[in-house]
Every structure is written in C-alpha cells, then in structure tokens.
Amino acid sequence: MRRWASTVVAIALGLGALGCGQTTTEREAPVTIKGTPPARGEAGTAAPRGTNVRIWVVTHGQASSAFWAIVRNGVDAAARQVDADVTYRAPDVYSLQTMVALIDQAVAAHPDGLVVSLPEAGLAPTIRRAVAAGIPVVTINSGSDMYAKLGVLAHVGQPEDVAGYKSGRRLAAAGVRRAVCVNLKIVNVGLDARCAGLARAMREAGGRSTMIRIDDVAATAPGRIARAVRAAHADGVLACNAVSGLATVQALRGTQGVTAATFDLGPDVLAAVKRGRLAFAVDQQGYLQGYLPVVLLAERARYGLFPAQGEVIPTGPNFVTARTAGQAIALARRSIR
The missing domain is CATH 3.40.50.2300 (Response regulator)
Structure with a gap:
C-alpha cells in the first residue's frame, strides 16, 4: 500500500x-x-x-x-x-x-x-x-x-481506524493507559473510527479510553474537556481535529501528568507541538x-x-513531533500543511 x-x-x-x-x-x-x-x-x-x-x-x-x-x-x-x-x-x-x-x-x-x-x-x-x-x-x-x-x-x-490505532500506540508508548478521545458533536464516521482505533490500542496496552463529543468552536469546549479528563482520571487525550486540539491545550493548562495529541495541523497546533504542549499532531x-x-x-x-x-x-x-514541527510551520501558513 x-x-x-x-x-x-x-x-x-x-x-x-x-x-x-x-x-x-x-x-x-x-x-x-x-x-x-x-x-x-x-x-x-x-x-x-x-x-x-x-x-x-x-x-x-x-x-x-x-x-x-x-x-x-x-x-x-x-x-x-x-x-x-x-x-x-x-x-x-x-x-x-x-x-x-x-x-x-x-x-x-x-x-x-x-x-x-x-x-x-x-x-x-x-x-x-x-x-x-x-x-x-x-x-x-x-x-x-x-x-x-x-x-x-x-x-x-x-484510513482513520489505522490512524487512530497508530496514534494510540504512540500514546501508550508514552505511558498513557487512561485516554480521552475528544470527538465532535456532528457525527462523522471518520472521526468515530479514530476514536475506535485509539480504544483498540489502549486495550492492547492494558488500558482504556473514553469518548466525549463536543462543539469544538463553543467557548465551553475547554471546560468540557477538562471535566472529562478529571472524571476519567485520564493520563492522555487525543483530539480529533485541530480546533479541539487547541481547546485541549487550553483545558490542560496547569495540569500535570496528562499527555495530549491531536489530529490535523495548523500554525497554532504546530506551535503547541514545538513547545511540547502537544506530544504530536497527525497530518x-x-x-x-x-x-x-x-x-x-x-x-x-x-x-x-x-x-x-x-x-x-x-x-x-504522518506524525509531526517537536523535532519536525519547525519544518511544517511555514507550509501551514501557506495552507499546504
């Protein structure tokens, strides 16, 4: 393939x-x-x-x-x-x-x-x-x-199930065993498959995952994510798009011991990856x-x-990490990545 x-x-x-x-x-x-x-x-x-x-x-x-x-x-x-x-x-x-x-x-x-x-x-x-x-x-x-x-x-x-699974494997390798998958309120089969792939990776690692649905552009999104993390005693979060990824960064501000990552790129997402506030972004x-x-x-x-x-x-x-984020930032500003 x-x-x-x-x-x-x-x-x-x-x-x-x-x-x-x-x-x-x-x-x-x-x-x-x-x-x-x-x-x-x-x-x-x-x-x-x-x-x-x-x-x-x-x-x-x-x-x-x-x-x-x-x-x-x-x-x-x-x-x-x-x-x-x-x-x-x-x-x-x-x-x-x-x-x-x-x-x-x-x-x-x-x-x-x-x-x-x-x-x-x-x-x-x-x-x-x-x-x-x-x-x-x-x-x-x-x-x-x-x-x-x-x-x-x-x-x-x-292939979204594969992408969710590989993302989950990366989180598991970082020590995550209790993950929250941040999905969107409007149902999309691809986003659901991402969360399903994450769940499979967590089960294989001996952990578990919880899915939540949010309105990613609502002002209440960061608070919703923060409450879900506390309720699940989560040590990891995977957001299903760039907007909810940035909401996750805001939700976890000041929180220790939680590894976060997101799907999709953008200048702000890549800046968060480069600073280490997101472990990786899926391109x-x-x-x-x-x-x-x-x-x-x-x-x-x-x-x-x-x-x-x-x-x-x-x-x-494709996974963008802190080591490779700088290469992608200029292209993200040009709406290429």
Whole structure:
C-alpha cells in the first residue's frame, strides 16, 4: 500500500510542482477555476486537448475551516497544473440534505469527473446514482471503510481506524493507559473510527479510553474537556481535529501528568507541538486529498489512464513531533500543511 501511494504521488508531482475543522457559518459562492495551458512544446505537454476537462468537487467542509482551506488549495493547484475547469461546492452549514442536493447538481452538470467527501453512510445512495449515471467518481477524506461498496474509482484519504490505532500506540508508548478521545458533536464516521482505533490500542496496552463529543468552536469546549479528563482520571487525550486540539491545550493548562495529541495541523497546533504542549499532531495531508483526485480524473478524461482502480490512496497518517514541527510551520501558513 505504501509503495502504491508513493507511486501515485510521484506521478502527480511529475505533472507540476506540489503545492476536520470548524463549523462556523460562512456563505461561499460557487467558484470555477480555469487553469492556464502550458506553452506548446513545453516538456510534458500533451497533444492539443480541445475542450477543457470539467471536474466538480463537493465537500462537507465550510469555507472558514482551516483544514478545508488546505484541501481547497490542493484542488486549485491541480486545476491550474492540468488545465481543468473545476467547480468547488460546500454547504454553508453541514447537513446530509444539502450534500445530497450539491451532489445531484454535480451529476446534472455531466462533468468529466466528480470528487466528493464521504462523512456519513447516508450519502451512499446519492454517490451510487452518480456512478450509475456514468460519471467517474473519487471519494476523499472520510469514508475509507465505505467507498468500496459504492462503485467509485478510488478513495483518497487517511484510513482513520489505522490512524487512530497508530496514534494510540504512540500514546501508550508514552505511558498513557487512561485516554480521552475528544470527538465532535456532528457525527462523522471518520472521526468515530479514530476514536475506535485509539480504544483498540489502549486495550492492547492494558488500558482504556473514553469518548466525549463536543462543539469544538463553543467557548465551553475547554471546560468540557477538562471535566472529562478529571472524571476519567485520564493520563492522555487525543483530539480529533485541530480546533479541539487547541481547546485541549487550553483545558490542560496547569495540569500535570496528562499527555495530549491531536489530529490535523495548523500554525497554532504546530506551535503547541514545538513547545511540547502537544506530544504530536497527525497530518492526514489534506492538500493531497484535494490535489490528487483532480489530477487523476483529468488524466483519465484525456487519456483513459487511472492507476489501481478500486484502491485506497492513503495520504496519512504522518506524525509531526517537536523535532519536525519547525519544518511544517511555514507550509501551514501557506495552507499546504
């Protein structure tokens, strides 16, 4: 699997240089990105392409989310590099009904490819309809345990149960035996899988874990986490996204003997890792979740090429520690990591 992921990244990077967050309401107008074609005769240039490839991207991430800004950045870079017209849509506030409507709009537009995030099983019938309509579909982000039943070409993302398990193993190696998993109030199958993986790692280490659900942007989030840590007599905390990770740092201020870590990056998260307030942060490489499917679908539309159909293309987990945080901070400020 690692060999396959490396191959896909190498192919994508050969086409050009490389370039779950908040739920704040922010209205975002549909955006179409049109790439600039390379000059005729430039290295790697294909034969004349004619009509541009049209790709739709539908995600459940709001415009104000730092994580989804990274995904969007990858989408934009790929669109420019492969000269594709990309329409990006996301709900103002997540709901299943809105996601279904956005995917149906994409299908009605008859694009050459559709990229869609898969936060819950309720989207399965809509995605199957897109596949049945003859549209090549790649799922991204959450849903590595569901995509195979939907008929999509591939899934680009982090296998979340594996990521939770490996995070739990790291915490266990640091001495944690009573962990709290900080999940979000809005149910997401990927985040649930992270907590399940942590629980499995704790059991193997002879410990236990407790899951709590919070509104990560609420002012009450740090207090909720602090109370859960005390109630569980916890010696470790794993937060499921960057926002709840920062809330965990605030909750544990002045507390001794508790090791904390988080999923997802950002300048503030990386600063906390560098200072040792977080033991590590899990990088699922959201940039690649936006970048790779656009590149792959564009090349499929033009040349009929698509590697390893039906596979997961894993973008994580990658672990950032105090030793490596400095390398990632500048890229986080550019919405690449």
